[in-house]
Structures are given as C-alpha cells and as structure tokens.
Amino acid sequence: MHITRRNLLVGLGALTLPAALAGCGFVPQPSDGQGDADTLAFTTWGTDAELAGFRSAIRAFERAYPGRRVALNAVPYEQMFTNIDAQLQAGNAPDVFRVPYYSFGAYAGRGQLLDLSRSLNAGVGDRFTETAWAAVQSDGRPFGVPHHTDTSAILVNSDLLRRAGVTDLPRTVDEAWTWDELADVAGRLRNALPDDVYPFAYNWQGNGVTRWLSLLFQADGAFLERDQRTPAIDSAAGRRAVSFAQRFFTERWVPQNDSVKSATYASDTWYRQRVAMVWSGAFQVPDAASTLDFPWTATFAPRDVRGGSDFGGNALVATAQTTKPDLAASFLDFVTRKDQMQEFCEGASLLPTRRDLVDGGLRFRVRPELTSTFVAQASVIQPEDVAQVASPDMAKIITVLQNGIEDALVGGVSAAETVRRLRSGIADATGGAA
Numbered sequence: 207m208h209i210t211r212r213n214l215l216v217g218l219g220a221l222t223l224p225a226a227l228a229g230c231g232f233v234p235q236p237s238d239g240q241g242d243a244d245t246l247a248f249t250t251w252g253t254d255a256e257l258a259g260f261r262s263a264i265r266a267f268e269r270a271y272p273g274r275r276v277a278l279n280a281v282p283y284e285q286m287f288t289n290i291d292a293q294l295q296a297g298n299a300p301d302v303f304r305v306p307y308y309s310f311g312a313y314a315g316r317g318q319l320l321d322l323s324r325s326l327n328a329g330v331g332d333r334f335t336e337t338a339w340a341a342v343q344s345d346g347r348p349f350g351v352p353h354h355t356d357t358s359a360i361l362v363n364s365d366l367l368r369r370a371g372v373t374d375l376p377r378t379v380d381e382a383w384t385w386d387e388l389a390d391v392a393g394r395l396r397n398a399l400p401d402d403v404y405p406f407a408y409n410w411q412g413n414g415v416t417r418w419l420s421l422l423f424q425a426d427g428a429f430l431e432r433d434q435r436t437p438a439i440d441s442a443a444g445r446r447a448v449s450f451a452q453r454f455f456t457e458r459w460v461p462q463n464d465s466v467k468s469a470t471y472a473s474d475t476w477y478r479q480r481v482a483m484v485w486s487g488a489f490q491v492p493d494a495a496s497t498l499d500f501p502w503t504a505t506f507a508p509r510d511v512r513g514g515s516d517f518g519g520n521a522l523v524a525t526a527q528t529t530k531p532d533l534a535a536s537f538l539d540f541v542t543r544k545d546q547m548q549e550f551c552e553g554a555s556l557l558p559t560r561r562d563l564v565d566g567g568l569r570f571r572v573r574p575e576l577t578s579t580f581v582a583q584a585s586v587i588q589p590e591d592v593a594q595v596a597s598p599d600m601a602k603i604i605t606v607l608q609n610g611i612e613d614a615l616v617g618g619v620s621a622a623e624t625v626r627r628l629r630s631g632i633a634d635a636t637g638g639a640a
Contacts, residue, residue, distance in 0.1 A: 247300040251286045256556075273537070274536075294525065294527070302522060305520060308595050312598055313523065320535075338559035345564050351538045352521050354557050355556070359579055360484065361503075366500055382507065385424070385510045404461050404481045406482065407460055408454065409471070410483050411467075411626035421514070422514075424507075428443075431638075437628070437632040439625050452621065460481070517584075524538065529552055606634075
C-alpha cells in the first residue's frame, strides 16, 4: 500500500451512539452502562481524507446513539499491524480495527475475529456486492464488513503521452488496451521519451505484490483452487502472466527499481515525471490533484483473455476478544449504511462496496470526472479472484510471491521455473498438495 505524502500522524477522535437500531442490520442488545462499557476502541491508519471520513462517521454515530462512545486511534500504516498483532497476543487489542482484504483471511483463520453471523441480521449481506461480501467470509460466515474497496487503474501524464503521439485513450473498460496494445503504446513511449524516462511503473512493491495477480487473472488464471489450499498457478496462464511481466524489464518499459522488492513506490516515480503512466488506486487522486503541476488523467488497466484487477481496500472487523460485541456490531453496521459509505468514499476517493452505490450515484469530491473510470475498473473483478486472496494463508503466500516474482523480474528465472517454484512454495504455505 502506498503511504508517501499521506499524513499518518496519530489522531484521536471520540464518538457516541443510541440504542435503537431498528431495521438497520444490527441486532441490538442492552448495555450495562458501567464505566467504559459504552466506549468502543477503534484503531486505523489513513490518509487525511480517510481520517476525516472516519471522524465524520463517528460524530454521526454519536448523534444517533447518545451515551455510547467510539475512541479513534489513528496510527502510521507501518506500525499498524505490528501493534495489532502484539495487542492480540497480549490480550489487549482494540474492539474494532481496519484490515486490508489480503490480510483478513489470516486473522479470521487464527480465530482472532468476531463471528458477526449472530450479531448482524441475515439480510445485511444483501447490501454488498457479491465480490465484496465474499471478501469477508471464512467458512461461510462473516467476520467483518467490507467498508470500501479500491482497484488499480492507470494514471497518465498527458504531456508525456502526447509527446509519443498517444492521444486516444480507451473510453470504456471493455475497450481497455489489450496486452498487445499496451505493448505497442509502451514501445512508442520508449522511442519518444528520454532514456531516463520510462513508459510506466507498476505498483507491486511490498505487499502490493498481490497486484501482479491482476495479470494472472487477466490471462484467466488462478493461483489457488476453490479449496483455497491447492496451488493452481503452474499453468499456461501463469507462465503467460510471468512472461508478460518480464517484458516490462527486458524491453525497458519500467525503471529497474520498479521491482517487487524495491524501496521506491511506483507512484513516487510518476510524481517526479520519470514515468509516463503508473498503475494506481483512486485513493491517490486527492493528493495528486493538490500536488501535481502537470496535466494528468486516468485510463483502464489492460485486458488479455478477460479483464482483471486487484481487489484493494479494507474491511472493518471486530476482535474475538472484545467485551462489547454488540456495540462493535452496531458500529460496523452504521458505517456501512448508504449515506455513511457514500460520504466516506466520495471524500476519500475510494470505491463503495454497496450494490446501491456501485450502480450509480457516487461522485468523487476531487476530480469527479474520474469516478466512472475507477468504478468501471472495479466491475471486472470476479468473486472467485477475491476468494483466493481471502485465503487464511495469504500472508505466507505473499512472501512466496515476493520471492518468486522478484526472481523472475530481475533474477532471470524463466517463466516455467517461476511458476514451478511458486506452486511448491504455495503448497508449503497452505499444506495443500503440490
């Protein structure tokens, strides 16, 4: 996840809430009102816009449910999960925290999250898209709520593309560049740009290696079978996705420091105008709009056999240790109501997980004309792709991907050998048959 230029300083917020939650999805229970029994501890990280959205939701929650409080603890992203893991181990974790979808499965699989199936009405899942609801399931039960999503489209430096004669961008997600067309655009940019300026950068640094899976999905491949344990990556689609990514380096479409294990984020290279395009989520839009002094826009990620993209964003979860499960469930319900989700997503340039917002009505507060690009990009994500990323072993699989894809991109390992190593590593991580 990109964090540069984000204000991730610790922030505090407080909030309150009433007991009548009729018809909203929460099954209300009486509170004993003793001490801090009505105060919910909520830990998160976030951009300025995201933290403002959370504080606004907390104020609304307080007005709606007087006598209950939510204490917001905002921490730097780099410290977030080191702290959470230590607190879970020590038995003093917050009641509620924010978690990326690719980390959700590990916490649910270890029994560290609250099973919400007994606290949320059965119909709550109907408010979310099938893809989003699938992302918070473990063994068929919800252990969180999908608060928002994000996915990678391509941010474009219009001046640099114009220099290469690239002036017509795809107008719909169905017209997105094919891999061959992207290769043609990259070649034209490579020929037109100075030697130290590159066609694009890919945002697969760190845990963002999961974004390489977008190429795998575009090739109509998978890395896990439906059981979430058996490797599926040693396939023609897997080899094709590795080979295409390798061309980024062999044909100098990306800087050499754009590898998976690079300390330089792809978007930082784009900000410095060292690349013409960058894969990026919509969360980057507010900062780019306030920072950049060159003309820019967004277009769709490419397609191959089909469209494919990363299911980014975050869920909100309650810890199994919480002594206030009903208060926690009421808060999770409240922040995923239509008006709350719309305000949060529009202000932070993020994508909603509710069906009634995905179908229309959302408009980013900053660069609103780009809203439809990111919403359409998210529409190509398939539930079966997300279900793989929700594997309880995803944290270990990420390490396997980091090592394997890095070796393929900068270590010269062949595509066939790469997917063979990935298959073996994934089998070791999941305990599935190799």
